[in-house]
Amino acid sequence: MTVLTIADHRRGDLRDVSFELLTAGRELADAVGTDLHAAVISGNVEEFADDLNREGVDQIHTVEYGEEFNHDVYAQAVTALTEDLGAEFLLVPNSVNGLDYAPAVATRLGRSYASDAVGLDYDGTLEVTREMYGSKVETTVEVTEGPFVASVRSGEWPAAEGVGDADVSAFDFDVDEDAVGSTVKGFEEVGGGDVDISEANFLVSIGRGIEEEENLELVEALVEATGATLSSSRPIVDNGWLPKNRQVGQSGKQVTPDVYLAIGISGAVQHVAGMKGADTIIAVNTDPNAPIFDIADYGVVGDLFDVVPALIEEFGGEPPSV
Amino acid sequence: MKVLVTVKEVATVEDDFEISGTEIEETYLDYDLNEWDDYAVEEGVQLAEAGDDVEVVAVTIGPERADETIRMALAKGADRAVRVWDDAIEDVELLDVETKAELLGAVVEAEDPDLVLSGVQANDDSFGATGVALAEEIGFQWAAVVNALDTEKVLDEGVASVRRELEGGVEELTDVDLPAVLTIQTGINEPRYASLRGIRQAQSKEIKPQSLDDLGLDASVVESSLDVTAMYEPETESDAQFLDGDADEQASKLADVLREKGVVGE
Numbered sequence: 001m002t003v004l005t006i007a008d009h010r011r012g013d014l015r016d017v018s019f020e021l022l023t024a025g026r027e028l029a030d031a032v033g034t035d036l037h038a039a040v041i042s043g044n045v046e047e048f049a050d051d052l053n054r055e056g057v058d059q060i061h062t063v064e065y066g067e068e069f070n071h072d073v074y075a076q077a078v079t080a081l082t083e084d085l086g087a088e089f090l091l092v093p094n095s096v097n098g099l100d101y102a103p104a105v106a107t108r109l110g111r112s113y114a115s116d117a118v119g120l121d122y123d124g125t126l127e128v129t130r131e132m133y134g135s136k137v138e139t140t141v142e143v144t145e146g147p148f149v150a151s152v153r154s155g156e157w158p159a160a161e162g163v164g165d166a167d168v169s170a171f172d173f174d175v176d177e178d179a180v181g182s183t184v185k186g187f188e189e190v191g192g193g194d195v196d197i198s199e200a201n202f203l204v205s206i207g208r209g210i211e212e213e214e215n216l217e218l219v220e221a222l223v224e225a226t227g228a229t230l231s232s233s234r235p236i237v238d239n240g241w242l243p244k245n246r247q248v249g250q251s252g253k254q255v256t257p258d259v260y261l262a263i264g265i266s267g268a269v270q271h272v273a274g275m276k277g278a279d280t281i282i283a284v285n286t287d288p289n290a291p292i293f294d295i296a297d298y299g300v301v302g303d304l305f306d307v308v309p310a311l312i313e314e315f316g317g318e319p320p321s322v
Numbered sequence: 323m324k325v326l327v328t329v330k331e332v333a334t335v336e337d338d339f340e341i342s343g344t345e346i347e348e349t350y351l352d353y354d355l356n357e358w359d360d361y362a363v364e365e366g367v368q369l370a371e372a373g374d375d376v377e378v379v380a381v382t383i384g385p386e387r388a389d390e391t392i393r394m395a396l397a398k399g400a401d402r403a404v405r406v407w408d409d410a411i412e413d414v415e416l417l418d419v420e421t422k423a424e425l426l427g428a429v430v431e432a433e434d435p436d437l438v439l440s441g442v443q444a445n446d447d448s449f450g451a452t453g454v455a456l457a458e459e460i461g462f463q464w465a466a467v468v469n470a471l472d473t474e475k476v477l478d479e480g481v482a483s484v485r486r487e488l489e490g491g492v493e494e495l496t497d498v499d500l501p502a503v504l505t506i507q508t509g510i511n512e513p514r515y516a517s518l519r520g521i522r523q524a525q526s527k528e529i530k531p532q533s534l535d536d537l538g539l540d541a542s543v544v545e546s547s548l549d550v551t552a553m554y555e556p557e558t559e560s561d562a563q564f565l566d567g568d569a570d571e572q573a574s575k576l577a578d579v580l581r582e583k584g585v586v587g588e
Contacts, residue, residue, distance in 0.1 A: 053528075101454070115448070131556070137554065139550050182497065183498075247491075307573050307576070310572070
């Protein structure tokens with residue numbers, strides 16, 4: 001039995017989740033009583049292997065192939081390595097790239113697949129803790145048939161540290177070029193624009209609670225009265241109400257302001273990933289159980305359409321009628 | 323050209339709810355079209371509007387109640403629909419990814435589409451895996467988390483030229499050969515509202531029920547390898563200081579906090 005984790009990297013850097021997976025993998029390997037293997041595919045694999053060589057890792061496998069992620073190559077390499085090692089437990093990141101190959105690998109190997117794990121327990125069988133209904137509930141799911149593939153949510157385990165003494169070896173494997181049907185043409189940064197919200201020290205951020213585009217005027221008046229910078233959660237940008245450069249979150253910008261005032265934002269995990277580094281988080285939301293309050297320093301349980309106009313007046317502004 | 327769009331009727335939960343065993347009690351649930359699938363439907367309909375002779379077929383796995391949801395896809399412009407259901411599925415608490423991929427795979431075999439569009443994830447069980455697992459199941463190419471698709475290239479060249487939305491404001495530009503499954507991210511387009519005319523027309527469009535038998539599958543396909551053992555509300559870890567009072571009082575206290583933190587002057 002072996003636990004195998006697959007690293008994630010982009011444009012020359014390993015992503016944090018790669019090291020978090022090592023911690024999750026080590027814990028699972030300890031519970032099972034087995035070794036922890038890690039693999040890295042494409043890019044500068046030798047440099048990556050050095051970096052992945054942290055405490056608790058027994059073996060690192062490198063697969064040299066191209067510079068960047070290609071899901072066909074990953075799916076083939078991960079499948080071949082898992083079979084070669086006879087790895088019972090395959091842990092992959094629940095990242096955008098993980099979403100792009102892990103389900104294919106699970107299907108190819110005929111294995112159970114549990115995604116977006118926030119907890120893993122092993123006591124003869126595996127129990128995966130997952131969230132459902134937009135984080136309103138947690139469930140534990142028993143994987144009744146092993147071996148399995150699980151994808152692991154980033155930010156749930158601490159990154160592995162320390163210097164390890166793992167063996168590093170190249171995994172000898174020929175990619176079937178005929179089965180590579182996708183071609184990565186390049187990358188593009190999106191959402192430059194006029195304002196860099198990652199530089200702001202006071203962000204007023206608006207979410208789905210604003211309901212209608214016309215109501216944005218209210219938040220804009222608050223921004224004007226307080227000298228803040230306006231940002232938002234994903235749905236506002238999806239609706240085209242604000243440009244992409246205003247989006248805070250996993251697929252938007254990471255921000256670290258002195259104060260982050262979240263108005264009508266429920267606090268989905270993808271959003272929180274982008275703003276949890278703020279010094280002070282203040283949340284205004286009608287739902288006292290909204291997950292945003294779990295990370296807030298100050299909370300206002302109330303209707304933004306009542307609280308925001310009053311706040312504008314506090315700073316000498318004139319609330320618009322919305 | 324034929325475009326198959328997978329749609330899911332998802333359960334949404336009210337702010338206050340109760341859990342009974344490993345399920346949320348039915349009275350606290352509403353049902354709606356999965357948000358991600360709404361964008362996938364729109365993308366399919368836009369392809370049909372841009373090309374000649376493009377048929378859009380919506381497919382769902384769900385009980386008769388799900389007809390209401392799939393009619394929304396029909397009202398927005400899908401040509402017809404397929405609904406997979408069976409008593410054997412009814413008994414399963416949590417359909418695993420493998421099962422969903424096999425059920426939808428059988429529909430793909432019967433329909434033989436050039437392109438399958440699927441939401442990135444469903445906002446109830448949040449697996450985020452069905453589209454890619456389906457592609458693997460049926461031997462199609464795929465791309466996950468797509469937030470732009472070049473319509474002309476799909477129609478004229480048989481290539482899905484896509485942008486994949488990576489973390490941190492970076493997009494990957496990738497070409498995928500057809501036939502392919504694309505998992506569609508929110509924000510790729512602006513989903514239309516169903517017009518009254520569309521809603522009326524949807525009433526006369528076909529929703530074809532398909533049982534396991536109809537699809538040439540046996541009951542073993544729905545054996546799930548995942549078993550829900552517990553469901554609970556996550557413990558609140560909030561140590562937030564709550565600012566009480568009516569809206570004016572709350573605003574006044576909030577203003578004090580902002581002044582204290584030095585981010586707003588008098």
